[in-house]
Amino acid sequence: MAKVFTGRVVIPGDKINEYFEALQQAEAARAPFRESLEQLNQEFAEYLATKYAPKTVRKHTGIVDLFIHFICGYTDVEQLEDITKGMVNSHFRSWHKRKVMDSATESDLRVALRKFFQFLATEKGMTHQKVLNALK
Numbered sequence: 001m002a003k004v005f006t007g008r009v010v011i012p013g014d015k016i017n018e019y020f021e022a023l024q025q026a027e028a029a030r031a032p033f034r035e036s037l038e039q040l041n042q043e044f045a046e047y048l049a050t051k052y053a054p055k056t057v058r059k060h061t062g063i064v065d066l067f068i069h070f071i072c073g074y075t076d077v078e079q080l081e082d083i084t085k086g087m088v089n090s091h092f093r094s095w096h097k098r099k100v101m102d103s104a105t106e107s108d109l110r111v112a113l114r115k116f117f118q119f120l121a122t123e124k125g126m127t128h129q130k131v132l133n134a135l136k
Contacts, residue, residue, distance in 0.1 A: 004075050004091045030072055033079065037068045044119050063104060063112035070095050080126060085134030088113055110135055 011019045041064045048057045070092050071077050077087070092113075093106055114135035120126040 004087060030078070033077075034068065034072045037071070037080075038065075040120065040124070041065060041068060041116075043123075044116055047119055047123060048115070059104070059108070060112040060115055063109055064116045066096065066100060067092055067113060067116075080120075081128065083128065083131060085130050088117075088131050089134050 041061055044064060045057055045061045048060055052060075067088075071083065071087065074095060075087060075091075077083055089110075093109055096104070096109060114132070117128055117132050117135065120128065121132065
């Protein structure tokens with residue numbers, strides 16, 4: 001089961017270079033997953049542009065961008081199907097509250113992610129029912 005990384009890590013000074021190398025390797029290994037999510041977000045933006053004003057499109061895709069950053073940087077998820085309802089709800093909201101300074105409310109986060117996962121279900125055929133149910 002996929003996990004969310006929380007807490008602090010203490011790295012001895014003489015091991016810092018090894019840590020940075022491991023971090024770069026992990027980032028390189030996750031690059032294809034990140035790129036696929038970013039591509040889906042771009043397609044999501046094009047889909048939203050047919051229905052909503054540019055400001056709304058930027059707001060929703062910006063929140064999804066933050067979600068992608070959270071999923072790729074703070075979890076060990078390697079495929080879209082591994083995302084849990086807890087990651088979408090409580091973990092992402094608490095991370096957003098701690099790390100991001102913007103005016104998005106919890107409702108804005110929920111709506112943007114719900115629209116994104118509905119887009120994946122209707123337009124891409126990638127249904128993730130547990131996550132959709134959690135975002136109602």
